[in-house]
Amino acid sequence: MSTQSWLRGHPSAATITFDIDAETPVLAEGRRFATHAMTMSHQAFGPDVGVPRLLDMLDQVGVAATFFVPGWVAEVRPSLAPSIVERGHEVAHHSYSHRSATELTPAEEREDFERAFEVFQSQGIELSGHRAAMWEATTNTPRLIREFGLTYDSSLMGDDKPYRLVAEGQRPLAELPVHWSLDDWEQYAFLPAPVIGSAIESPAKVLEMWKLELDAMREFGGLFNLTSHPFLTGRPSRTVALRSLIEYGLERGNRFATCREIAADALEDTTLRELPEERLIVDTSAYPFPD
Ligand SMILES: [Zn+2]
Known part of the structure; x- marks a missing residue:
């Protein structure tokens, strides 16, 4: 095995991921929002308008x-996930309810x-992978990922290259770490009811x-x-900015791959770190309060 095989000879790698949350993060705030027509339409824009537009953009690049x-989103829109796979992309697990x-x-x-x-x-x-709703995985989550036969998670922040989550006697999982600085939510999320953000930054x-x-x-x-x-990046100037970003990376030799592909390579690459997934044992004399 050559070193740094997960990069396959490229200087770095990029994964373009989309979380098709649609109505779920709003309903997770309270199902009363199901009758809030404006809010529901704002969220439905994601799968109904944003996804087809983004699929066309991905074809272009x-x-x-x-x-x-x-x-829940896949169940309510039964043709959504199959239509994404048909276009050559990966669909991955993102909880059921997004709670x-x-x-x-x-x-x-x-x-x-x-x-x-x-x-x-x-x-x-x-399915090969999982991303926790709001990235809020627990120390129990890796066990579920293994139990259901998946190979990777993409919710944690312990490095800025892939690493392996290890537990005694268990097969390792690949972790493809995330960060808020590479999330469109912090840049573009604006919704007054419920308040999920108040940012409308320039795509430039x-x-x-x-x-x-x-x-x-x-x-x-x-x-x-x-x-x-x-529902955020599917808006026109944001989709165009993302296309420019991908073109910029392609011109400079970045590897672009699905999370499934990067995870498979990361599981084989012995130069990457292994981090234990068990929870910290916290000294109660130092931290007496449980909550
Ligand atoms: Zn999400």
């Missing part, structure tokens, strides 16, 4: 992306995870910021793991 889809796992009991987290898994199974979608500024990170990732050999949301 010839890059395969990874779409993390909550099971944060950190707010659920372990039993509730498992039930939600399994419910999404069953939706994708019924649609013939082959966002493009400049992400180009800087792409350049620096080449210097450090990192993974540029971009998280976008079709």
Whole structure:
């Protein structure tokens, strides 16, 4: 095995990912928002208008992306996930309800995870990876990822290149780390009810910021793991800015691949770090308060 095989001879790698959250993060705030017509339409724009537009953009640049889809969204729109796979992209697990796992009991987290898994199974979608809703995985999440036969997670922040999550006697999982600086939510999310953000940044500024990170990732050999949301980046000037960013990376020799492909290579690459996934044992004399 050659060193740094996950880069396959490129100076760095990029994964273009889309979380098709649609109505779920709003309904997770309270199902009363189901009757809020403006809010529902704002969220439905993602799968209904943003996704087809972004799929066309990806065709233009010839890059395969990874779409993390909550099971609820795939169930309500049964042609959505198959249509993405048909276009040559990856669909991955993004919880069922998009409620944060950190707010659920372990039993509730498992039930939600399994419910999404069953939706994708019924649609013939082959899953390899998982991203926690709001990235809020728990120390229980890797066990579920293994139990359901998946190979990677993309929710944590322990490095800026892939690493392996290891636990005694268990097969390792690939972690493709994320960060808020590479998330369109912080740049573009604006919604008054419920308040999910109050940012409408210029795509020119966002493009400049992400180009800087792409350049620096080449210097450090990192993974540029971009998280976008079709209800946000599916708006016209934002889609065009993302296309410019991908073209910029392609011109400079970045590897572009799906999360599934990067994870498979990361599991084989012995130069990458291994991090234990067990929870910290915290000294109660130092930290007496549980909450
Ligand atoms: Zn999400």
